[in-house]
Amino acid sequence: MHITHLRNATVLLEFSCQGRPVGLLVDPMLAPRGTLPALRYLGKGRERNPIVDLPPGTDEALERVTHALITHCQRGHFDHLDSAGKRFLRERQIPVICMPRDAGYLAQRGLVVLPLSGPERQPFALGGHVTPVACVHGRGWIARFMEHGHGYLLELPGQPSVYLAGDTLLTPAVRDCLARLRPDVAVLPAGGARFDVGAEILMDAADMAQAAALTPGTLVVNHLQALDHCPTTREAVRALAQQGGWDHRLWVPEDGERRRFLPTDTAVCY
Template sequence: MLITQLRNATLLLEFVSQGHPVGLLVDPMLAPRGSLPALRYLGVGRQRNPIVELPDGSDQCLQRVTHALITHCQRGHFDHLDRWGKRFLRERQIPVLCMPRDAAYLAQRGLQVQALAGPGRQPWALGGHVTPIPCVHGTGWVGRFMEHGHGYLLELPGEPSIYLAGDTVMTPTVRDCLAHLQPDVAVLPAGGARFDVGAEILMDAADMAEAAQLAHGTLVVNHLQALDHCPTTRASVRALGQQGGWAHRLWVPEDGEAREFWRADVVNFAMNNIAADA
């Protein structure tokens, strides 16, 4: 499995299913720098979004897209599906996987929707199984205005299991997924996002420390340094990993960076064979 971080929560997940290459584009925000509204209105940190361009090589990555997966998209959440992303999916007739709640919304925008069955572990079109994991995208009065959406645990034949958290704070449901389902790879949003008033609406660096205690696999941290209301930096997350002794299980990718992941039993089998041959 190859994971390429594009920007913010947008990433490309590549694997082989039933003998065919799959390029799964997650939450495409493809807008040019500064072409979307600011998400803060007070203080010196206010900027139009996104605050960085897509990285070099993005066009080549997008050429490999065969499917898309949406965690949430309504109530103005352009940072997970903007108009450039919709146009890309529509023009290339990319099948879009989503929860039933979002199906009509996306279909009205001309997208080829393939809605999941709903909650619970289920087979899916790309092979293996998918389990939607509910998100809480902010609590208190702020949470009333947010689209909470779902993350997804993907269990693909021959690949490491991967949890794509979506936009969420740390919740009992997220803790249960990390501790009991034990994904091999967990992609978590640590931007610590917040508006001018109200509580945080995303995990932050400290939540990554808790996640590292709960899950034994690799933590991939994104939703960083792309939007004006996300103060957490890559450096702070990496420093926390070093301090906590879990840096060897942490990947905080730069935009455009890619890494390959293997299922643990495949790696162990290969290492045992190498040792035997030696």
């Protein structure tokens, strides 16, 4: 399996299903830099989003897309499916895998929808099995305004198991997935996102250290340095991993970076 990190939560998983190449695009935010609203309203850190361009090679990567997977997309969560992402999926009639809650919303926007059956482990449209894992995208009063969504554990024949966490805090459900289901690769959000008021709505660098203690697999960290309300830097995560001695199991990709992951959990950088 190859994983290409494009920007923020947008990644491309590439693998083979019954001898056919599959390109699974996760949470496409494809808008040009600075064309989406700011997510902070006070202070000097406020910028229009995304705060970085899509990386070189994005067009070539998108040509390899055959399917899409959405963790959440309602209540204004443009950072996981924006207008440009919808247009891309609609124009190319890319089948979109999602939870039942999002199926109607996506179908109304002209997308080809392949809804999962619910929150239980189930056969996956691309082979193997998928297990949805509920997200908690903030606690307290701020949680009332958030779309919590689901992450997904993908178990595909002949491929490393991959947990795509989605937007979530380090909850008991996430801990259980890491410790009990033991994915070979866990793609986790470490941006430490927060608005001008309220608590964090996303994991941060310190949560990555806790996650590393729960699973022997590789941690892939995203949600970094792409949105104005995510203060965690790549350098902060790498430094903490080095201090804790788990940096050999960490990949903090630059935008556009691609790696190959084997079932043995060995990664090769391309």
